[in-house]
Amino acid sequence: MNYTVDEKGFYGRYGGAYIPEMLHANIEELQSKYISIIEDPDFQLKFRNLLADYSGRPTPLYYADRLSAKYNSRLYLKREDLNHTGAHKINNTIGQILLAQRLGKTRIIAETGAGQHGVATATVCALMGMECIVYMGEVDIERQKPNVFRMKMLGAEVRPATSGSKTLKDATNEAIRDWITNPVETHYIIGSVVGPHPFPDMVARFQSIVSEEMLKQLQEKEGRNYPDRIIACVGGGSNAAGAYYHYLEDERVRLVAVEAAGEGIDSGRSAATSVLGSEGIIHGSRTLLMQTKDGQIIEPHSISAGLDYPGIGPLHAHLIQSGRAEVVSITDQEALEAALELSRLEGIIPALESAHALAALKYLDMSADDITVISLSGRGDKDLSTYMKFLDHE
Amino acid sequence: MNKINRTLKALTKPALNIYFTAGFPQLQHTVPIIESLASNGVDLIEIGMPYSDPMADGPTIQQSSSVALRNGMTLDLLFEQVSEAGKKVDVPLLLMGYLNQMMQYGEENFLRKCKQVGISGLIIPDLPPELYEEQYRELFEQQEVEIIFLITPQTSEERVRKIDSLSNSFIYVVSDSSITGQTKNISTAQIEYFQRIQKMNLHNPTLIGFGISNHESFMQASKYAAGAIIGSAFIKQISGITSEAELDGRIRQFVTGIKSGE
Numbered sequence: 001m002n003y004t005v006d007e008k009g010f011y012g013r014y015g016g017a018y019i020p021e022m023l024h025a026n027i028e029e030l031q032s033k034y035i036s037i038i039e040d041p042d043f044q045l046k047f048r049n050l051l052a053d054y055s056g057r058p059t060p061l062y063y064a065d066r067l068s069a070k071y072n073s074r075l076y077l078k079r080e081d082l083n084h085t086g087a088h089k090i091n092n093t094i095g096q097i098l099l100a101q102r103l104g105k106t107r108i109i110a111e112t113g114a115g116q117h118g119v120a121t122a123t124v125c126a127l128m129g130m131e132c133i134v135y136m137g138e139v140d141i142e143r144q145k146p147n148v149f150r151m152k153m154l155g156a157e158v159r160p161a162t163s164g165s166k167t168l169k170d171a172t173n174e175a176i177r178d179w180i181t182n183p184v185e186t187h188y189i190i191g192s193v194v195g196p197h198p199f200p201d202m203v204a205r206f207q208s209i210v211s212e213e214m215l216k217q218l219q220e221k222e223g224r225n226y227p228d229r230i231i232a233c234v235g236g237g238s239n240a241a242g243a244y245y246h247y248l249e250d251e252r253v254r255l256v257a258v259e260a261a262g263e264g265i266d267s268g269r270s271a272a273t274s275v276l277g278s279e280g281i282i283h284g285s286r287t288l289l290m291q292t293k294d295g296q297i298i299e300p301h302s303i304s305a306g307l308d309y310p311g312i313g314p315l316h317a318h319l320i321q322s323g324r325a326e327v328v329s330i331t332d333q334e335a336l337e338a339a340l341e342l343s344r345l346e347g348i349i350p351a352l353e354s355a356h357a358l359a360a361l362k363y364l365d366m367s368a369d370d371i372t373v374i375s376l377s378g379r380g381d382k383d384l385s386t387y388m389k390f391l392d393h394e
Numbered sequence: 395m396n397k398i399n400r401t402l403k404a405l406t407k408p409a410l411n412i413y414f415t416a417g418f419p420q421l422q423h424t425v426p427i428i429e430s431l432a433s434n435g436v437d438l439i440e441i442g443m444p445y446s447d448p449m450a451d452g453p454t455i456q457q458s459s460s461v462a463l464r465n466g467m468t469l470d471l472l473f474e475q476v477s478e479a480g481k482k483v484d485v486p487l488l489l490m491g492y493l494n495q496m497m498q499y500g501e502e503n504f505l506r507k508c509k510q511v512g513i514s515g516l517i518i519p520d521l522p523p524e525l526y527e528e529q530y531r532e533l534f535e536q537q538e539v540e541i542i543f544l545i546t547p548q549t550s551e552e553r554v555r556k557i558d559s560l561s562n563s564f565i566y567v568v569s570d571s572s573i574t575g576q577t578k579n580i581s582t583a584q585i586e587y588f589q590r591i592q593k594m595n596l597h598n599p600t601l602i603g604f605g606i607s608n609h610e611s612f613m614q615a616s617k618y619a620a621g622a623i624i625g626s627a628f629i630k631q632i633s634g635i636t637s638e639a640e641l642d643g644r645i646r647q648f649v650t651g652i653k654s655g656e
């Protein structure tokens with residue numbers, strides 16, 4: 001099975017670029033140039049240097065002793081939370097801002113859910129002296145306040161998205177509308193492996209540094225360069241794409257995608273796209289999404305703003321549909337409990353998104369000598385107010 | 395010849411195409427709006443299929459779409475309403491919506507239904523011409539439904555020619571890089587763009603849309619095209635109306651105003 005994107009931007013039957021004519025020139029420019037730009041040695045040098053000196057890569061692959069003891073298996077955490085700005089999102093924004101410069105763009109827009117991608121975008125815009133506008137759903141502005149403030153402090157303008165569920169999907173709509181209105185000078189730094197081709201592949205390539213490091217780190221620590229299993233949460237799917245990337249064709253490695261079940265799959269307040277979704281088009285890509293029989297997109301729910309999205313990237317739709325990846329759905333409550341567990345066992349407070357990946361451990365059939373890598377995509381600072389409410393309750 | 399190009403060919407004055415969102419302001423207003431537009435001399439009617447995530451639309455149309463969906467609008471109901479309206483008016487009816495709506499209905503089903511209820515053409519902004527040609531052209535032709543493509547100031551000449559060759563009704567000239575509903579005065583850069591398209595001598599007539607809001611902009615745009623399309627400005631006029639009589643009065647006033655400036 002082939003899991004890389006084809007010439008027209010498809011992963012199997014998913015992907016493509018279903019875009020209005022107003023975006024054609026921009027998307028075509030990206031499609032025709034992104035690979036040659038990314039593969040250019042000078043670009044790679046700049047990208048790698050920034051990842052190392054600015055973001056602090058490589059991030060550790062940490063053997064979680066007490067967590068391993070609890071689950072009676074060998075568990076590693078890929079510490080994306082230790083990146084500058086606190087999540088994997090910056091791998092992508094460093095790549096895309098360099099690309100935007102190559103394209104001669106002067107204005108950057110982005111969408112954000114948890115605010116991590118917004119902060120990572122505002123950060124690289126400050127670094128490069130570029131104008132930055134971040135669209136964020138009104139609901140998310142409320143629940144991720146520290147990140148809103150960080151973006152402002154970094155000089156970005158945060159514009160509230162007030163339509164629909166006022167979350168990530170709506171922020172993405174607004175960003176696309178901005179791009180339609182300002183196509184010439186603006187680059188849209190999309191925050192996950194979603195959107196029209198070439199965004200899913202481009203973002204996956206920038207995030208692939210995660211599994212590139214895992215190859216080496218596992219070799220050093222375990223004497224073999226692959227794990228038995230990789231677990232990652234999937235909002236749009238960028239941290240998962242990065243953690244899977246170099247193992248996509250390696251069938252020895254089981255891929256586990258963790259979705260947000262919200263208040264429960266059947267509760268009507270969920271974001272478990274692969275269970276509740278069907279094939280359709282969202283944000284310019286053919287993929288799985290939650291929709292009515294008339295094709296109206298259903299407003300999702302997750303306690304975690306970064307997973308509160310009614311679709312998944314086309315790569316993941318393909319991995320799931322082909323059986324290459326298995327899916328675990330985790331409720332709000334389970335994620336909160338997993339966050340508390342990691343905090344108490346390892347002294348690491350994870351992001352609510354990453355806590356979903358951790359919560360999947362209890363559902364997996366792992367033997368004692370299995371090696372599992374969990375993508376710890378971000379840290380929990382932004383979620384403290386949610387955690388405080390939860391702890392008050394307990 | 396199809397109904398759209400027959401209508402456009404017969405006109406001696408600029409064509410006025412009005413867009414409205416089905417099921418807005420009230421669920422049952424679709425038919426009365428069509429009747430009223432037709433009896434007031436509108437040449438083409440573009441019926442919006444309300445969508446939850448209309449990415450090419452500005453706040454006015456977004457808002458009207460959410461209201462229509464909240465009112466209970468569905469595709470099945472829309473087809474029923476269009477079928478009823480089609481018995482009363484002879485103006486070409488177009489549908490505008492997003493590809494996912496057509497996909498979920500089943501593309502072939504959708505097109506068959508369009509033909510059955512008398513829809514002459516479709517505007518699907520997120521269906522690019524390449525994909526249309528590869529996957530949809532045959533289906534459209536079988537059901538005799540016309541596709542209407544958009545072009546923008548960034549669309550290359552080669553691409554405009556390609557779109558012209560795929561079209562058999564009219565081409566929708568997006569007046570500026572924009573989403574719907576942003577009203578500005580027509581600038582010299584836009585006029586140069588309209589003239590550039592006009593000089594290409596395309597097979598298909600063009601209609602200019604996005605940002606046309608009053609008699610002046612309608613007449614000005616029509617100098618460079620067969621006519622123009624008005625959407626958001628019309629939606630604003632009928633927003634909040636509850637009675638059909640008031641609706642009819644407001645539509646007469648609006649359409650007369652656009653055509654004559656009074």
Ligand SMILES: Cc1ncc(COP(=O)(O)O)c(C=O)c1O
Nearest residue numbers: 192235236237238239306377378
């Ligand atoms: C820490 C963290 N993990 C995961 C995600 C989900 O995004 P993705 O699925 O693209 O990795 C987010 C999104 O905001 C995030 O902030």
